[in-house]
Amino acid sequence: MKNARSSAEIIRNYPFKKVSLHKISSLVTGGAGFIGSHIAEWLLEDGSEVVILDDLSGGFKNNIPNGAKFVRGSVTDYQLLINVFEKYKFDYVFHLAAYAAEGLSHFIRRFNYNSNLIGSVNLINLSVLHNIKCFVFTSSIAVYGENQVPMTEEMIPTPEDPYGISKYAVELDLQAAKKLFGLNYIIFRPHNVYGERQNIGDKYRNVVGIFMNSILNGKSLTIFGDGGQTRAFTHIDDVAPIIARSIHYKKTYGEVFNIGGDKEYTIKELAEIVSKAMGVKAKIKYLKARKEVKHAFALHDKISKFMDVPKTVDLVDGVNRMVKWVKEHGARKSIDFENIEIRYKLPEAW
Numbered sequence: 001m002k003n004a005r006s007s008a009e010i011i012r013n014y015p016f017k018k019v020s021l022h023k024i025s026s027l028v029t030g031g032a033g034f035i036g037s038h039i040a041e042w043l044l045e046d047g048s049e050v051v052i053l054d055d056l057s058g059g060f061k062n063n064i065p066n067g068a069k070f071v072r073g074s075v076t077d078y079q080l081l082i083n084v085f086e087k088y089k090f091d092y093v094f095h096l097a098a099y100a101a102e103g104l105s106h107f108i109r110r111f112n113y114n115s116n117l118i119g120s121v122n123l124i125n126l127s128v129l130h131n132i133k134c135f136v137f138t139s140s141i142a143v144y145g146e147n148q149v150p151m152t153e154e155m156i157p158t159p160e161d162p163y164g165i166s167k168y169a170v171e172l173d174l175q176a177a178k179k180l181f182g183l184n185y186i187i188f189r190p191h192n193v194y195g196e197r198q199n200i201g202d203k204y205r206n207v208v209g210i211f212m213n214s215i216l217n218g219k220s221l222t223i224f225g226d227g228g229q230t231r232a233f234t235h236i237d238d239v240a241p242i243i244a245r246s247i248h249y250k251k252t253y254g255e256v257f258n259i260g261g262d263k264e265y266t267i268k269e270l271a272e273i274v275s276k277a278m279g280v281k282a283k284i285k286y287l288k289a290r291k292e293v294k295h296a297f298a299l300h301d302k303i304s305k306f307m308d309v310p311k312t313v314d315l316v317d318g319v320n321r322m323v324k325w326v327k328e329h330g331a332r333k334s335i336d337f338e339n340i341e342i343r344y345k346l347p348e349a350w
């Protein structure tokens with residue numbers, strides 16, 4: 001598996017001390033996907049036994065790190081989950097399986113809630129029944145909604161779209177499971193994560209990858225609205241090791257953390273940065289604005305009080321790392337989502 005940097009190199013440059021694990025077993029849902037595969041790799045580096053559950057709807061088999069066991073299936077398949085929990089006797093659950101197309105979630109509401117909420121509840125049920133030591137959940141800053149910038153953990157979430165609603169509902173369910181059953185949890189709210197192994201062929205999410213794929217295919221970069229939307233973009237190295245090693249910092253249990261890049265950029269600025277890294281002049285096509293949060297970026301002061309965290313990867317450096325990987329692997333064909341439930345007001349580009 002080709003990466004911009006090997007895991008061993010990352011560890012040498014990372015402030016965490018290497019943790020020695022003794023026969024710990026971890027389930028990583030969505031572990032064949034972008035963020036999940038990196039987390040699985042970190043867990044393996046630390047000596048954990050890792051089982052990856054993924055239906056490959058958005059992930060790829062070649063993302064699965066060597067040494068991990070792989071089970072193909074969905075978190076919505078409750079009988080499969082029962083069998084997996086019985087067989088492997090997990091200590092920890094890292095739940096990343098989700099369909100994270102925030103904008104599209106308005107038009108696939110039933111699919112969104114079944115995949116992102118019901119699938120999560122299936123895992124929470126079994127984690128309670130099997131006395132899991134800690135359930136680590138990857139939520140999103142989509143839970144905050146509009147007009148709450150910079151976003152901080154003490155704010156009351158008011159999500160604007162079904163994706164954010166489903167993520168916040170899982171957060172609330174974890175809190176309820178902790179109160180009644182004592183299930184430990186850690187909740188992370190990353191945002192706009194990009195980097196090596198991202199599926200650049202998904203036209204509904206991950207704007208950095210969408211831009212790179214468009215350039216590889218000789219197409220213009222499409223921007224909804226005027227490009228003045230602001231986001232803070234997060235390289236994978238800013239989230240994966242923090243999530244993977246959070247279980248060793250017991251004071252993180254029962255807490256919610258924003259994690260990610262600190263500096264916000266407009267989408268138009270991002271288009272220029274990506275184009276320059278790809279070695280082309282930016283060609284931008286502006287489309288009708290869609291329903292989305294205009295400004296979304298967060299503060300990350302809280303996590304540094306609980307864990308040792310590195311300085312975040314600069315966007316230009318991170319994009320250049322990703323470009324190197326993307327050029328090695330080439331363009332991906334963009335596939336239309338097959339089961340759009342509501343076509344009224346669906347953006348023309350979709």
